Amino acid sequence: xxxxxxxxxxxxxxxxxxxxxxxxxxxxxxxxxxxxxxxxxxxxxxxxxxxxxxxxxxxxxxxxxxxxxxxxxxxxxxxxxxxxxxxxxxxxxxxxxxxxxxxxxxxxxxxxxxxxxxxxxxxxxxxxxxxxxxxxxxxxxxxxxxxxxxxxxxxxxxxxxxxxxxxxxxxxxxxxxxxxxxxxxxxxxxxxxxxxxxxxxxxxxxxxxxxxxxxxxxxxxxxxxxxxxxxxxxxxxxxxxxxxxxxxxxxxxxxxxxxxxxxxxxxxxxxxxxxxxxxxxxxxxxxxxxxxxxxxxxxxxxxxxxxxxxxxxxxxxxxxxxxxxxxxxxxxxxxxxxxxxxxxxxxxxxxxxxxxxxxxxxxxxxxxxxxxxxxxxxxxxxxxxxxxxxxxxxxxxxxxxxxxxxxxxxxxxxxxxxxxxxxxxxxxxxxxxxxxxxxxxxxxxxxxxxxxxxxxxxxxxxxxxxxxxxxxxxxxxxxxxxxx
Numbered sequence: 001x002x003x004x005x006x007x008x009x010x011x012x013x014x015x016x017x018x019x020x021x022x023x024x025x026x027x028x029x030x031x032x033x034x035x036x037x038x039x040x041x042x043x044x045x046x047x048x049x050x051x052x053x054x055x056x057x058x059x060x061x062x063x064x065x066x067x068x069x070x071x072x073x074x075x076x077x078x079x080x081x082x083x084x085x086x087x088x089x090x091x092x093x094x095x096x097x098x099x100x101x102x103x104x105x106x107x108x109x110x111x112x113x114x115x116x117x118x119x120x121x122x123x124x125x126x127x128x129x130x131x132x133x134x135x136x137x138x139x140x141x142x143x144x145x146x147x148x149x150x151x152x153x154x155x156x157x158x159x160x161x162x163x164x165x166x167x168x169x170x171x172x173x174x175x176x177x178x179x180x181x182x183x184x185x186x187x188x189x190x191x192x193x194x195x196x197x198x199x200x201x202x203x204x205x206x207x208x209x210x211x212x213x214x215x216x217x218x219x220x221x222x223x224x225x226x227x228x229x230x231x232x233x234x235x236x237x238x239x240x241x242x243x244x245x246x247x248x249x250x251x252x253x254x255x256x257x258x259x260x261x262x263x264x265x266x267x268x269x270x271x272x273x274x275x276x277x278x279x280x281x282x283x284x285x286x287x288x289x290x291x292x293x294x295x296x297x298x299x300x301x302x303x304x305x306x307x308x309x310x311x312x313x314x315x316x317x318x319x320x321x322x323x324x325x326x327x328x329x330x331x332x333x334x335x336x337x338x339x340x341x342x343x344x345x346x347x348x349x350x351x352x353x354x355x356x357x358x359x360x361x362x363x364x365x366x367x368x369x370x371x372x373x374x375x376x377x378x379x380x381x382x383x384x385x386x387x388x389x390x391x392x393x394x395x396x397x398x399x400x401x402x403x404x405x406x407x408x409x410x411x412x413x414x415x416x417x418x419x420x421x422x423x424x425x426x427x428x429x430x431x432x433x434x435x436x437x438x439x440x441x442x443x444x445x446x447x448x449x450x451x452x453x454x455x456x457x458x459x460x461x462x463x464x465x466x467x468x469x470x471x472x473x474x475x476x477x478x479x480x481x482x483x484x
Contacts, residue, residue: 010481011337013317013351014063015310015474019083019286063477066317069310070292072285078310078474079285084292089282092299095125095275099299111274115167119147120270128164129153135160143167145272156268168274179239186239194233315363315384315450316354317476320421320428341442341483346434349480355384355425361452365429368445368475372437372483375444378418379429387425435483444478 062080070079091100093112100108117126126145133142134155142160145167146153154160161170175181283293294306319337339347355361361384367375421428435442454468 010479011319012479013066013319014477014479015066015069015078015314016063016477017069017078017080017083019062019080066311066314067309070283070285071308071310071313072288072290072292073308073313074288074290075285076470076472077287078314079292083286084283085286085289086281086283089280089295090297090299091277091279093275094278097299099297100277105277108277109274110277112277113168113274115145115165116275117145117167117272118275119150119152120272121152121267122147122150124149125275126154126272128161128167130164131155133160152268154272157271182239186237190234190236197234312356314356314472314474315361315448316356317448317478318352318354320350320352341433341435341480343435343438343483346432349431349433349478350420350428351431351478352421352426352428353382353384355387357452357455358386358388359452359455360384360386361450364449364451366447366449368447370445372435372439373442373444374434374436376432377429377446378432379416380418382416382419382427382429384427385422385425433480437483439483442480442483444480446476446478447473448476449473 062082064080068081070084071077072079088102091102091105092098093100093114093116095112095116096114098112098114100112104113115128118124119126124147126147128143129146130141130143131146131153133140135142142162143164144154144160159171159174161167163170280295280297281293282291282295284291291306292308293304295304296302321337337350341347353363363382363384365377365380367377418429419427420430431444433442433444450472452470454470
């Protein structure tokens with residue numbers, strides 16, 4: 001499957017996301033009621049998977065493990081990493097964990113403005129050490145950037161700093177007299193002169209507030225939008241370039257741009273690069289812009305303010321190897337899901353459903369059409385008990401329904417046909433699978449419908465209205481391995 005399932009594993013359950021057909025092309029939230037209805041109808045159409053009946057068609061579906069899925073409680077839909085919108089929630093330096101304000105990210109060129117640099121030789125983080133200066137009279141001390149791995153230090157490129165703090169600012173001051181900085185300052189002065197000329201000529205003589213206003217005043221002054229506008233502009237005199245052929249002057253040749261390119265020439269003569277900032281991402285639903293994931297903005301805090309994961313709203317489906325027996329028996333149920341799949345032979349498959357909510361959940365399991373096998377769900381309707389703390393399970397009497405797969409199929413043991421085991425918020429049910437043809441990986445599509453009451457309404461004691469009933473329908477694809 002398109003998938004996130006390990007190719008070496010034989011058993012696994014993946015969840016289907018319908019985003020391939022209902023993903024919007026705009027990031028603006030839907031406000032009009034008509035558009036909301038249209039997107040709701042489109043999402044309803046995409047809720048069912050493609051018209052598939054063979055294993056080859058199943059392999060192209062967009063399926064994910066439940067750990068990587070989100071859940072939008074406004075849309076009541078599963079959301080995968082491809083149908084969410086990511087936006088930055090905070091910036092920080094991964095070396096010093098300093099939280100950088102959003103307004104300073106662009107001005108600092110997305111790099112840490114403190115003493116965080118990468119070694120140009122081994123890319124290890126450099127440290128600031130105090131050594132004896134090689135410039136001037138002996139006996140004077142200075143600060144340099146040093147690598148504790150390859151023993152490189154900034155004296156090899158002539159960098160010695162007066163103090164051990166504010167290294168980035170000292171490097172910028174060292175670069176102030178360079179040709180590139182001079183050329184940039186010359187360009188600023190030139191366009192400021194053009195701006196003042198256009199402002200003085202235009203009617204009203206008001207200050208410029210935007211590039212559109214600047215263009216309008218150039219047009220009013222006859223310096224833009226006509227065939228003579230270029231001739232009307234004063235000539236620009238380059239600071240580091242000559243006019244003919246844009247050849248570099250001797251001052252600009254001294255800049256040695258090749259030193260800024262990594263792995264070009266001797267790495268020990270390259271300049272160290274500042275540590276790039278990392279950012280934390282928040283995620284929104286692409287349909288309604290509801291926040292799904294919102295982390296804490298602090299770098300040292302790994303918690304989340306909002307975390308709407310599918311595993312916290314939908315039942316988790318797993319393959320149990322063994323199941324605990326009642327306390328009176330003190331043993332384990334025989335090993336499950338070990339019967340080999342053979343063409344024409346019926347094999348029992350046990351699936352365990354776990355309820356993550358604090359309310360009861362009614363579950364309905366239906367099997368999609370498939371040519372490769374015939375599947376019978378012995379317990380198509382059942383109710384998952386609510387989640388509770390583990391010590392509450394220990395205090396209760398063990399009323400687990402326990403039966404072997406053979407006893408369950410005949411109705412013995414639990415009194416509920418198809419239910420193998422029940423304990424706490426978990427129920428294990430049996431499926432009888434009869435393969436019809438040989439295949440490398442048999443996959444069974446299951447349409448699962450879950451119905452429960454809104455547990456948040458029960459927590460709100462001021463609300464006396466009837467709790468909202470939530471219905472979730474999704475597709476799960478059960479991989480059973482090779483059929484001989």
